[in-house]
Amino acid sequence: MHNKTIAELSAALRAGEVTSRELTRHFLERIRSLDGGLNAVITVTEEQALAQADAADARIAAGQAGPLTGIPLLHKDLFCTDGVRTSCGSRMLDNFVAPYDAAVVERLREAGMVMLGKTNMDEFAMGSSNENSYYGPVRNPWDTERVPGGSSGGSAAVVAARLTPAATGTDTGGSIRQPASLCGITGIKPTYGRVSRWGMIAFASSLDQGGAFARTAEDCALVLGAMAGTDPRDSTSIEREVPDYAAGLDADLSGLRIGLPKEYFGEGLDAGVAAAVEAAVETFKSLGAEVREVSLPNTHLAVPAYYVVAPAECSSNLSRFDGVRFGHRCENPKDLTDLYERSRGEGFGPEVQRRIMVGTYALSAGYYDAYYLKAQKVRRLISDDFLRAFEEVDLILGPTSPSTAFRLGEKAADPVSMYLSDIYTIAVNLAGLPGMSVPAGFADGLPVGLQIIGNYFEEGRMLNAAHRFQQATDWHTRAPHGFE
Amino acid sequence: MSLGSDEVVRIAHLARLALEPEAVEGYARDLSSILAFVEQLDAADTADVMPMAHPQDASQRLRPDEVTEQNQRERFQTLAPQAEAGLYLVPKVIE
Numbered sequence: 147m148h149n150k151t152i153a154e155l156s157a158a159l160r161a162g163e164v165t166s167r168e169l170t171r172h173f174l175e176r177i178r179s180l181d182g183g184l185n186a187v188i189t190v191t192e193e194q195a196l197a198q199a200d201a202a203d204a205r206i207a208a209g210q211a212g213p214l215t216g217i218p219l220l221h222k223d224l225f226c227t228d229g230v231r232t233s234c235g236s237r238m239l240d241n242f243v244a245p246y247d248a249a250v251v252e253r254l255r256e257a258g259m260v261m262l263g264k265t266n267m268d269e270f271a272m273g274s275s276n277e278n279s280y281y282g283p284v285r286n287p288w289d290t291e292r293v294p295g296g297s298s299g300g301s302a303a304v305v306a307a308r309l310t311p312a313a314t315g316t317d318t319g320g321s322i323r324q325p326a327s328l329c330g331i332t333g334i335k336p337t338y339g340r341v342s343r344w345g346m347i348a349f350a351s352s353l354d355q356g357g358a359f360a361r362t363a364e365d366c367a368l369v370l371g372a373m374a375g376t377d378p379r380d381s382t383s384i385e386r387e388v389p390d391y392a393a394g395l396d397a398d399l400s401g402l403r404i405g406l407p408k409e410y411f412g413e414g415l416d417a418g419v420a421a422a423v424e425a426a427v428e429t430f431k432s433l434g435a436e437v438r439e440v441s442l443p444n445t446h447l448a449v450p451a452y453y454v455v456a457p458a459e460c461s462s463n464l465s466r467f468d469g470v471r472f473g474h475r476c477e478n479p480k481d482l483t484d485l486y487e488r489s490r491g492e493g494f495g496p497e498v499q500r501r502i503m504v505g506t507y508a509l510s511a512g513y514y515d516a517y518y519l520k521a522q523k524v525r526r527l528i529s530d531d532f533l534r535a536f537e538e539v540d541l542i543l544g545p546t547s548p549s550t551a552f553r554l555g556e557k558a559a560d561p562v563s564m565y566l567s568d569i570y571t572i573a574v575n576l577a578g579l580p581g582m583s584v585p586a587g588f589a590d591g592l593p594v595g596l597q598i599i600g601n602y603f604e605e606g607r608m609l610n611a612a613h614r615f616q617q618a619t620d621w622h623t624r625a626p627h628g629f630e
Numbered sequence: 631m632s633l634g635s636d637e638v639v640r641i642a643h644l645a646r647l648a649l650e651p652e653a654v655e656g657y658a659r660d661l662s663s664i665l666a667f668v669e670q671l672d673a674a675d676t677a678d679v680m681p682m683a684h685p686q687d688a689s690q691r692l693r694p695d696e697v698t699e700q701n702q703r704e705r706f707q708t709l710a711p712q713a714e715a716g717l718y719l720v721p722k723v724i725e
Contacts, residue, residue, distance in 0.1 A: 339688070481723075
């Protein structure tokens, strides 16, 4: 049952072969028996899940079911969930029970999806390995000595381990695509503004975007279609109709123009990853796509620009955690400054503190022009590179991550080396473009992800290409040992 | 750009973060290496480049000036570390 896709489970539910309650119990049982070695789930919401499953079964019986009705999922623990702890992977919010549902949670609930619980993540979504969680690191189901990627590491691990057919995530610099790549599943980050950020705990507001994990592009199309859309409560959400992503999946790829950025295949790329990505490109050629080289000359500036913009916005966003209105408060504060400083010092972990300080420094008097303004200008250069490339090609392909999953602790001592594991994903966020990662093979037994980047609002075309690729390959059907 | 321990302590105070004294040196090293890394931006020619604030250059939408939120003070204050009689409690600010 747990190896079936959402599309298959949905058909089984409507045919009466299985009930949502049975599905829900099955996946809850898998979480109970298999998550111990992964640490991918922070909170299990069994009672609510069974109630939602019964409601879904009633909808199905009444003939009012949509394609997602009765399908279980987990939410990254950064989406607010009414009445359920929303920790953001932080001691600061260890005691925070959200008083409302995020727009994404609300929409997927209305679509009939059943929430099984909340997934582990890097604290406040800051990290590329899921080692920065207050709740301990998540382990990669393919090799539990290795990281699942981050920051949505828990969401990627639960889907890879077949503990759920789908999960939500957020992507500020690669936090959906990189863990999807390292865990051998499919993940999509849509265009900035496509999915409402309302109720998503903010990290870097000009970059944050919600998205979905599943095992196939078809399943991602279903979940993204239900998540996306205008929301008046998020002033950055775009007013634009959401196409029927599932309807366009089968379109022929003949004549599709694919660009390979030469900067994505140079120094620093693991040979095994390069080989898998090159083989994937050959598959696209056999499906009728035309492939040419393109150039994104400012690629090398993306990670440095990001590490000004993201910390600056984080230092501003995280100033709301003051130990007064919600979240952690220190014991016996002697005055208000002491209350603020010790509550924040105790509540935030080291990586969050590093980024708050980098951001505070970059925004402090006399430094704004040299850092934030300069980075926002470089951001324009990076975005212009993509726009020029998209005059010649329809999609851009390349590796999602320069390597496969690395070992726990391997990069933990050097923040900059950790930052560079997002070298191919970060530019996409700076430009606000949609991107996804699709399983494209293995290197030394570990999954390799192919990144597909589209022009603004071209999620449909990306999903179409990914779906056709998955019909021609079977990498996305491989399950890690012990989780088959 | 290299930051010393004094500078880190100053930034931490601006950010209202109490650092453990033994952690300051490590932060000074990490922040210096991050700032040195982002210095690569200096080499980029950005004369006449408009800073990018939003990918679609969208501007903020306006909405009618109508009350849409309900007051949920009691509910929200149940989340506070200390609240009483509708007020958030903090250490005495004015003597």
